[in-house]
Amino acid sequence: MRVPARLLPLPAALAASALLTGCFASTEATGADAGERIRVAMMQPPRSGLSPLSDDAFKLSRWSTAETLVKLDADGDPEPALATGWKQSGRTWTFTLREGVTFHDGTELTAEAVVRSLTRAAGASPKPRILDGVELTVKAGDAGTVAVTTAEEDPLVPQRLSSPQLSVLAAKAYRGKTVNPVGAGTGPFELTEVNGTSSAALDRYDDYWGGTAKAPGIDVTFVPDGTARAAALRSGEADIVEAVPVSQAALLDEDLITEVPMPRTNTLYLNTEKGAFKDPALRAAAREAIDAESIVKGVYEGRADVAEGLLGPALPWAAGLREPVRRAKAGDPSGKSITIGTFTDRAELPEVAAALQQRLEKAGFQVKLEVREYANIESDALAGAFDAFVLSRATVLDSGDPAAYLYSDFASDGSFNISQLADPAVDKALRKAGATPTGEARRRAVVDAEAAVLATDAAVPMLHERVIQGDAADVVGAAHDPRERELVTLDTHVK
Structure with a gap:
């Protein structure tokens, strides 16, 4: 059951309500889905149709829908994700792909799929900033491996491949000059709907290689106004609110906010x-x-x-x-x-x-x-x-x-x-x-x-x-990530 938060003073509450009316409508899970969908209020709307080749990639990462070959631990060191291991030989790094991974459209993760995604990113204009000053080529190898070769020896190739802008998507995502991530990721949540710059919806992907997500889905609303985002947490209209403005943090219950350098x-x-x-x-x-x-x-x-x-x-x-x-x-x-x-x-x-x-x-x-x-x-x-x-x-x-x-x-x-x-x-x-x-x-x-x-x-x-993040009292397991890569994870759910 959702726990009501303290209300805003009346004028602010009315203004915020006008901004949020209808934002989180029809989000309750029904039928076979256990638990409640997670309602998220995010700060910046998509700028490029949620293309992973833009900064929108970090939204896909924070929703656990698109994944990369490598991820970073708390110290910033690389650890396995879609790749289980890697080794360097001069200018070439060879990555071994995880077996049993499927995209949200049911197709399998293959070396060819990885080559397609990374080659598209490397040739993008502008290219993902993690590749500034870096020229790389990608080729499929034997036995589920991919070889990434740079023009000069680069000690940071694994860390670079952790960038959400280098997410690996299914073939269906690539049509002409656009990249559409809907139904094309590998994460525990499948992106099913994008409503321009107003909202997005994701459903649990039951065939996720890493296990089953605890929440049945995520409903995202983009709320650029910081007062309105904070109001959504106070009024119980949102479960997780990113980037709470400092001017609003003092008005929230301290138990509902987390502050991380x-x-x-x-x-x-x-x-x-x-x-x-x-x-x-x-x-x-x-x-x-x-x-x-x-x-x-x-x-x-x-x-x-x-x-x-x-x-x-x-x-x-x-x-x-x-x-x-x-x-x-x-x-x-x-x-x-x-x-x-x-x-x-x-x-x-x-x-x-x-x-x-x-x-x-x-x-x-x-x-x-x-x-x-x-x-x-x-x-x-x-x-x-x-x-x-x-x-x-x-x-x-x-x-x-x-x-x-x-x-x-x-x-x-x-x-x-x-x-x-x-x-x-x-x-x-x-x-x-x-x-x-x-x-x-x-x-x-x-x-x-x-x-x-x-x-x-x-x-x-x-x-x-x-970073100041707001989590409702009944939210469990929301990520508090100083790098702003994670937000809703496999374990995040509403009690």
Whole structure:
């Protein structure tokens, strides 16, 4: 039986109710299904029709519908998933596929299926960011194996193949230029319905290779408004709510929320290619004007950590290796006009941008803000349309290793280079970090690469976020994943 939560104050409750009316209708399990379907309120709607070749892949992963050859343990080390083992020989890694796996359409997992999915991902434009700077080819081998070969020796191939953007789907998913994951995954839940950017539904897949899910299904509603997501938990309309805004966390019963330090950094990216911040001295002036501690206290209500670098407390080894960075001296920004962009999907970011506006105007800049939904602003940000951009960025989202994030965001040919940075010293440090074998030497090379980026002031890290997730009192086994890869698992269910 569902347990009612505390109600909102009346005006907020009415506003949230208007947003959520009908969102979770007809979700109760009937007939042979034991238990109740899990109702999930998610923050960002799909941007690419739930294509795994986009960031939508992480939704498929969080719903346990699409799977990869490899997954990561709590330490970020690779462990078996659709592949049971792997070995390296020079530039080639050979993966042994798990037997007895079927896709949701009943077809079998084969080496050819894996080759199809990975080859499609490797040739995508833009390619999955985990493959930034990586050229790979995939071939079917003997006895249920797949050989993955890279242009250069790559110690991180298993970790790369854990990225949800490299999920393996059935042949039916690939039609022309589109990838449709409906009924094409291998996980314990089958994606059965997608209603644009409003909702999605999944049913338990009883032939799942890993056992039987405890819940009969999942009903997902996309609720970009953070107040409305929190209201859904309070009113009992949702069982699991992701990304509860800090402004709402204090209004929820503490027993219903979980707060986990996560590898996510709130950063101000500065456009180094054109405009005011092409000048290193003005980038330095912006850096010196920012008061990150006041943002943590004021906007995040203390539920975040002031940044010492791009890599935060979720990667504790970074602090021990970090050394002071020599940066440019600040210039005079008087009268320089800048536009800062950010998005509404993460409720705190517009507030962060407003706080930055005040500080930068006090320093002498003339500041304009441009705030939209993420789906409507990402392309402009990547094209360098703004002088600065406030972004909440996961630093190990794809591989469990920050080298991929650093390359994606700061290499000359990085696919997410909002700062438009093209710095030979940074490129050299990033290449070294990516090529260094895993272990202490790689961690040191990663911190050196971080220092090279910070020395340019192309990015000003402000704070490291904590994930705040809401789970109703009758929810059992929801995942609390700092990497935001898992949410509803095989064991998640409603009492």
